[in-house]
Amino acid sequence: MSGGSVRVTIDDVARAAGVSRQTVSRAMNDKGDISEATRRRVLATIEELDYRPSAFARGMRTQRAGTVALVLPDIANPFFPAVARGVFDAAAARGLAVVVHNTDADADAETEAGRAIVDAGAAGAIGFFEALDDPALAALGRRVPLVVADRPAPDPSVATVRTDFRTGTHLACEHLISRGHTRLGMLDGAVQNKPERRQAFLETNPGDHVVAAPPTVAGGAAALRSLLARHPAITGVFAFNDLLAIGAVQALRAAGRRAGDQIAVVGYDDITMAALLDPPLTTVHTDKYELGRTLVEVLGRRLDGHPAEHRTLAPRLVVRGSA
Amino acid sequence: MSGGSVRVTIDDVARAAGVSRQTVSRAMNDKGDISEATRRRVLATIEELDYRPSAFARGMRTQRAGTVALVLPDIANPFFPAVARGVFDAAAARGLAVVVHNTDADADAETEAGRAIVDAGAAGAIGFFEALDDPALAALGRRVPLVVADRPAPDPSVATVRTDFRTGTHLACEHLISRGHTRLGMLDGAVQNKPERRQAFLETNPGDHVVAAPPTVAGGAAALRSLLARHPAITGVFAFNDLLAIGAVQALRAAGRRAGDQIAVVGYDDITMAALLDPPLTTVHTDKYELGRTLVEVLGRRLDGHPAEHRTLAPRLVVRGSA
DNA sequence: ATGAAAGCGCTAACAA
DNA sequence: TTGTTAGCGCTTTCAT
Numbered sequence: 001m002s003g004g005s006v007r008v009t010i011d012d013v014a015r016a017a018g019v020s021r022q023t024v025s026r027a028m029n030d031k032g033d034i035s036e037a038t039r040r041r042v043l044a045t046i047e048e049l050d051y052r053p054s055a056f057a058r059g060m061r062t063q064r065a066g067t068v069a070l071v072l073p074d075i076a077n078p079f080f081p082a083v084a085r086g087v088f089d090a091a092a093a094r095g096l097a098v099v100v101h102n103t104d105a106d107a108d109a110e111t112e113a114g115r116a117i118v119d120a121g122a123a124g125a126i127g128f129f130e131a132l133d134d135p136a137l138a139a140l141g142r143r144v145p146l147v148v149a150d151r152p153a154p155d156p157s158v159a160t161v162r163t164d165f166r167t168g169t170h171l172a173c174e175h176l177i178s179r180g181h182t183r184l185g186m187l188d189g190a191v192q193n194k195p196e197r198r199q200a201f202l203e204t205n206p207g208d209h210v211v212a213a214p215p216t217v218a219g220g221a222a223a224l225r226s227l228l229a230r231h232p233a234i235t236g237v238f239a240f241n242d243l244l245a246i247g248a249v250q251a252l253r254a255a256g257r258r259a260g261d262q263i264a265v266v267g268y269d270d271i272t273m274a275a276l277l278d279p280p281l282t283t284v285h286t287d288k289y290e291l292g293r294t295l296v297e298v299l300g301r302r303l304d305g306h307p308a309e310h311r312t313l314a315p316r317l318v319v320r321g322s323a
Numbered sequence: 324m325s326g327g328s329v330r331v332t333i334d335d336v337a338r339a340a341g342v343s344r345q346t347v348s349r350a351m352n353d354k355g356d357i358s359e360a361t362r363r364r365v366l367a368t369i370e371e372l373d374y375r376p377s378a379f380a381r382g383m384r385t386q387r388a389g390t391v392a393l394v395l396p397d398i399a400n401p402f403f404p405a406v407a408r409g410v411f412d413a414a415a416a417r418g419l420a421v422v423v424h425n426t427d428a429d430a431d432a433e434t435e436a437g438r439a440i441v442d443a444g445a446a447g448a449i450g451f452f453e454a455l456d457d458p459a460l461a462a463l464g465r466r467v468p469l470v471v472a473d474r475p476a477p478d479p480s481v482a483t484v485r486t487d488f489r490t491g492t493h494l495a496c497e498h499l500i501s502r503g504h505t506r507l508g509m510l511d512g513a514v515q516n517k518p519e520r521r522q523a524f525l526e527t528n529p530g531d532h533v534v535a536a537p538p539t540v541a542g543g544a545a546a547l548r549s550l551l552a553r554h555p556a557i558t559g560v561f562a563f564n565d566l567l568a569i570g571a572v573q574a575l576r577a578a579g580r581r582a583g584d585q586i587a588v589v590g591y592d593d594i595t596m597a598a599l600l601d602p603p604l605t606t607v608h609t610d611k612y613e614l615g616r617t618l619v620e621v622l623g624r625r626l627d628g629h630p631a632e633h634r635t636l637a638p639r640l641v642v643r644g645s646a
Numbered sequence: 647a648t649g650a651a652a653g654c655g656c657t658a659a660c661a662a
Numbered sequence: 663t664t665g666t667t668a669g670c671g672c673t674t675t676c677a678t
Contacts, residue, residue, distance in 0.1 A: 009655055020665045025657055033663055052442050056382035057655030060670045063379070067422070067443075076408040076612075078401070078595065085399040088425040097439060099390070099420045102411040116420060119375050120390075217599065246599055253601075272401065273596035276540065276569055278576075289399075332671055343649045348673060356647055380671030383654050 008051045017045040028053065059121055067097045068299065069117040071127035073105040078271040079241070079288060080128075083149075086292020087126060094300055096123065105191065107131035114140045124299045130192055145302045147295050151193065159298050159308035163291060168284040168315035169200035172238045172266040175282070175317055181236030181264055187223045187248060189215035189240035197240055197268065215240055220247020221254075235263050236323070242267035242274050242283055249277065249322060264323035279321030286315045331374045340368040351376065382444055390420045391622065392440040394450035396428040401594040402564070402611060403451075406472075409615020410449060417623055419446060428514065430454035437463045447622045453515055468625045470618050474516065482631035484617050491607040491638035492523035495561045495589040498605070498640055504559030504587055510546045510571060512538035512563035520563055520591065538563055543570020544577075558586050559646070565590035565597050565606055572600065572645060587646035602644030609638045 014021045019042060026034045027042035045051075059065045070087050072080050084100070091098045099120065101113035110132045117125050117140070124145040129137055134154035140146055141158035153160045176184055186201045190212040198210055211227045213219035220243060228234060239245035245267030249259040259265040260279045267274060267283035274281035291313055298309050337344045342365060349357045350365035368374075382388050393410050395403050407423070414421045422443065424436035433455045440448050440463070447468040452460055457477035463469055464481035476483045499507055509524045513535040521533055534550045536542035543566060551557060562568035568590030572582040582588040583602045590597060593608035614636055621632050 007655085010657095011655080021655090022657075022666080023664060026664090029657085031657095035663060038663080052438075054383070054655050055443050056379050056386070056388075057670090058657080059379035060377070060383055060655080060672090061657045063670080065379075074408070075398070075411065076404045076595075078404070081399045081401070081404045084423075085397070085425065088398065088423060092425070097422050097424075097443065099422050100407075100411060101420075102408065102415070115375075120378055120420065250599070272399075273599060276573070276596060276600065278601035330671085333673095334671080344671090345650085345673080346648060349648090352673085354673095358647060361647080377671050380654090381673075383656090383671080384673040386654085 007054070008049050010051070010053065013042065013045050013049055013051045016049060017042045063121055064123050065121045066095065067099055067120065067122050068296070069099045069101060069113070069120070069122045069125040069127075071101045071103060071110065071113045071117075071125065071129060073103050073128060073130055075100065075102055078243075078273065079269050082272070082288035083292040083295075086289040086294075087296055088292075089289075090293045090296035090300075094296065096296075103129075103131075105130035111136065118143045124303055126295045126299055130194075145299060147299045147302065149291065149295055153308070153310060157308055159302055160310045161291060161294050161298055161313065162311070163286045163313045164315055165194075165196035166200040168268060168286070168317075169197045169238070170204070171315065171317040172268070172284050173201060173204050175319065176236035176238065176264055176266060176323060179236070179264060179323065183209075183231070183234045184236040184238060185209040185211070185227045185231055185234040187220055187227065187237060187239040187244045188212040189244060190219070191215060194240075201238060209234065213244065216243050217247040217250065220244035221251035222247070224248035224251040237263070237265045239265065239267050242269045242271045242281060245281055245283065245322070246273070246277065249279070249281070259322040266317075266323045270318055274318075275320065277322075282320045282323035283318055284315045285318045287313060330377070331372050333374070333376065336365065336368050336372055336374045339372060340365045386444055387446050388444045389418065390422055390443065390445050391619070392422045392424060392436070392443070392445045392448040392450075394424045394426060394433065394436045394440075394448065394452060396426050396451060396453055398423065398425055401566075401596065402592050405595070405611035406615040406618075409612040409617075410619055411615075412612075413616045413619035413623075417619065419619075426452075426454075428453035434459065441466045447626055449618045449622055453517075468622060470622045470625065472614065472618055476631070476633060480631055482621050482625055483633045484614060484621055484636065485634070486609045486614060486636045487638055488517075488519035489523040491591060491609070491640075492520045492561070493527070494638065494640040495591070495607050496524060496527050498642065499559035499561065499587055499589060499646060502559070502587060502646065506532075506554070506557045507559040507561060508532040508534070508550045508554055508557040510543055510550065510560060510562040510567045511535040512567065513542070514538060517563075524561060532557065536567065539566050540570040540573065543567035544574035545570070547571035547574040560586070560588045562588065562590050565592045565594045565604060568604055568606065568645070569596070569600065572602070572604070582645040589640075589646045593641055597641075598643065600645075605643045605646035606641055607638045608641045610636060 010021050010024050013024045027039045103109035126147050128149045138155035147159040184205045188198045188210050211223045213223035245265050248265050267281045270283045270285035274283050333347050336347045350362045426432035449470050451472045461478035470482040507528045511521045511533050534546045536546035568588050571588050590604045590606035593606045597604035597606050
């Protein structure tokens with residue numbers, strides 16, 4: 001219980017260790033040109049005084065905080081918590097704190113998030129940007145090390161980590177076909193800049209069998225009804241994501257039909273609840289935790305001075321009851 | 324496209340507006356003693372130059388960042404994303420960025436989060452602390468404005484927002500009883516510092532009808548089996564949370580029984596998937612988004628100089644198919 | 647109502 | 663290998 005709440009500064013440590021401020025700085029930042037003996041002594045003094053460097057003062061000199069930003073549309077959308085968990089774990093392992101910006105996929109909110117990231121002097125940023133255009137993203141990438149998720153690089157300097165939607169979609173369609181479904185329809189998500197799944201679906205299923213709806217359970221129910229109204233012969237349904245697929249399964253049940261019997265439904269993402277439903281949802285699994293981890297890994301390598309990388313994560317199909 | 328990437332500082336604004344640095348500071352921080360005319364002129368200049376004050380420099384003077392911390396055990400646990408969303412929205416409305424600390428309810432991780440919060444000079448903190456003891460929490464509360472969630476105040480200076488577990492539990496038990504179930508059992512969560520639900524259950528159901536398990540789906544399945552093995556006559560099951568309840572429903576199904584028929588299951592929290600299951604889960608609903616919002620509101624009032632508040636949110640029962 | 651001076655705690659550049 | 667010097671950009675006295 002020794003006294004007060006005054007801050008222990010680098011000068012206190014320097015004085016106590018009998019060295020200069022600079023030497024303390026060197027010791028704690030693992031800079032070269034310091035003897036092992038002094039280094040150890042200084043570190044011990046730091047420990048002893050429970051000295052914690054001021055993030056503000058440090059940031060003021062370096063213009064970089066020990067913080068990374070995570071930009072995503074909606075943490076309440078069950079896809080993102082798992083990704084966020086991967087990001088948090090990997091960031092914590094690197095000693096980075098994570099600031100989360102929730103945007104609702106709104107262009108203004110994404111712009112504002114970018115501004116906040118730059119203003120805060122974030123060490124880097126990871127983003128699921130759905131509304132911002134490439135020039136804006138490239139501009140952000142010029143101001144802060146940036147890794148974008150599930151989107152093409154807007155600029156060579158911007159790193160990317162993507163999940164392979166095309167392969168995933170083919171996996172889903174091939175499975176439906178292998179189960180004997182010849183007439184397929186798709187429930188697309190009415191979102192910007194996510195054409196890959198629809199395009200891949202149309203490659204093997206040309207025609208007018210795609211209905212778009214908000215990527216929610218309610219959207220899925222409505223979309224399924226309108227799809228079947230338009231094309232009653234459809235027996236295989238591929239959905240943009242699990243939420244839509246779940247809505248479809250529910251709409252089917254309300255109509256007295258059960259997914260997995262004559263009609264099949266395949267979702268995308270494999271969110272937690274997919275396995276818990278009845279029937280459990282057949283879906284394209286993407287490793288969301290791994291995506292989060294990888295995003296941080298790629299950002300970390302960027303921070304360590306490596307050039308921007310571009311990684312792709314492979315999806316796999318999880319066959320359950322619904323198809 | 325005028326030139327470079329040099330920072331616009333307060334001095335640039337001062338020069339451009341023909342005033343001193345102080346006056347700029349006064350204008351942007353709404354301090355008194357400044358004429359309306361100068362104020363407007365300075366603000367216009369700020370706009371024009373797109374000046375953004377350095378968070379580091381400001382923090383250095385004030386020792387407070389424009390950041391709040393959110394400490395929670397696991398963002399991937401479906402209870403928390405909804406809370407987090409409420410926190411993000413309310414914080415954004417106040418111009419605060421949110422740093423998330425994921426702890427896994429581990430004491431060391433919670434301690435470390437507290438340290439990080441203090442070091443970062445967070446304006447305030449919101450926390451679901453499960454492992455930290457009251458003295459540690461009180462100590463943290465002395466260093467930063469703190470609001471703890473779902474936990475008694477460890478100290479008068481620490482604000483709280485709680486959901487009323489006791490009432491929620493009584494709601495659940497009364498419902499089961501009103502449905503004719505006389506022998507009730509409980510699936511408790513094997514977690515620290517969350518005795519309210521078990522205690523409230525035991526108030527009306529004394530005896531040895533409580534089984535504890537990790538608050539997960541797998542835990543729920545196992546716990547249900549051991550509960551029924553021990554007390555085969557039980558027909559009404561109350562679970563610590565929805566995850567346990569879902570596991571129970573699944574274990575029942577695996578045993579050829581269906582929740583909602585002869586045996587009833589009531590969960591707690593009303594996570595998103597509760598409504599989507601088959602049978603849909605009867606559960607005690609707590610408004611998670613509102614909890615998040617309220618946590619920020621209470622923190623905000625604290626930051627505005629008001630004393631620590633203590634709020635309680637009322638739960639309500641949502642009757643669906645499982646009971 | 648406005649300005650001048652001082653300094654928050656740190657690190658980069660240079661000297662020794 | 664170590665120390666000295668000089669700010670980073672802002673707000674808080676205090677003076678005017």
